[in-house]
Amino acid sequence: MKICKTIKEMQTEVSKRDRNKTLGFVPTMGALHEGHLSLVRLSKSNCDLSAVSIYVNPSQFGPQEDFGRYPRNLERDLALLADNGADYVFLPDNEQMYPAGFKTWVEVEGLSSILCGNSRPGHFRGVATIVLKLVQIVKPDLMFMGMKDFQQVVVLETMLRDLNSDTQIFRCPIVRESDGLAMSSRNMYLSPEERAKALCLSQTLDMARHMVATGTKCAEEVILAAEDKINSAGGRIDYISLVNGSNLQPQDLIDQDTRMLLAVYIGNTRLIDNGSLMQSD
Numbered sequence: 001m002k003i004c005k006t007i008k009e010m011q012t013e014v015s016k017r018d019r020n021k022t023l024g025f026v027p028t029m030g031a032l033h034e035g036h037l038s039l040v041r042l043s044k045s046n047c048d049l050s051a052v053s054i055y056v057n058p059s060q061f062g063p064q065e066d067f068g069r070y071p072r073n074l075e076r077d078l079a080l081l082a083d084n085g086a087d088y089v090f091l092p093d094n095e096q097m098y099p100a101g102f103k104t105w106v107e108v109e110g111l112s113s114i115l116c117g118n119s120r121p122g123h124f125r126g127v128a129t130i131v132l133k134l135v136q137i138v139k140p141d142l143m144f145m146g147m148k149d150f151q152q153v154v155v156l157e158t159m160l161r162d163l164n165s166d167t168q169i170f171r172c173p174i175v176r177e178s179d180g181l182a183m184s185s186r187n188m189y190l191s192p193e194e195r196a197k198a199l200c201l202s203q204t205l206d207m208a209r210h211m212v213a214t215g216t217k218c219a220e221e222v223i224l225a226a227e228d229k230i231n232s233a234g235g236r237i238d239y240i241s242l243v244n245g246s247n248l249q250p251q252d253l254i255d256q257d258t259r260m261l262l263a264v265y266i267g268n269t270r271l272i273d274n275g276s277l278m279q280s281d
């Protein structure tokens, strides 16, 4: 496993490879868990070579957010990546990614200001900018991204399409703990009591699917029941939305394309989850 700390090293390493070999790429912020590792394994099974980046990108965190205390455990992450067969690891620092004089930002209009973008202004501008930079450096054939961050996938697919990138996104399923909680580096913030409460997100998705399977078509009815469930579990709702999975526009009537997206505070920790209501994903 080749570890690259500078952009130059990373560019040199990937450009040295046999050009017939396809390259998969998994961008992460580290504190790796099975969700991240599932992306690495999907990259390994779909591409000849796999690169992973670990970079906690300051520009996607708001001023009141958890950038400073975001979990970091580089040694453990590197051991996990070596065990899972990553070929390249890119570990840039802020000076590499945002050198003095940095002025260019990527804005995916509309999609960046709704849902998580509404509660986290500037978040997707930071995400889109850093991911475009990483794609320019690594030049992967496929980029493996988790549907855990569903809006992020839609924003980045739109960006890559609009900017004529050759890189395609491979959508990867959400990996969950055995009790249903979607894996997240932020789950580490939860106290044991909060960890138990956090189950209300996946349970709300299950409830919504059940309502739809038993005939409910009205989005508002599902949202009201979901709000009740989260409130009675002690979660604080940021948003619960039923949207069309391809354009993230709200839907009044539930159909094959409807996804439920939710963001809920459990204590001070903001958790997200989502799922299709009529299809398995």
Ligand code: AMP
Pocket (backbone or CB within 6 Å): 027, 028, 029, 030, 035, 036, 038, 039, 144, 145, 146, 147, 148, 149, 172, 173, 174, 175, 176, 182, 183, 184, 185
């Ligand atoms: P992060 O380190 O949070 O920026 O996440 C890096 C990548 O891992 C993103 O594409 C996430 O969507 C993905 N990811 C995070 N958690 C999960 C999960 N539980 N299941 C699948 N993918 C995930």
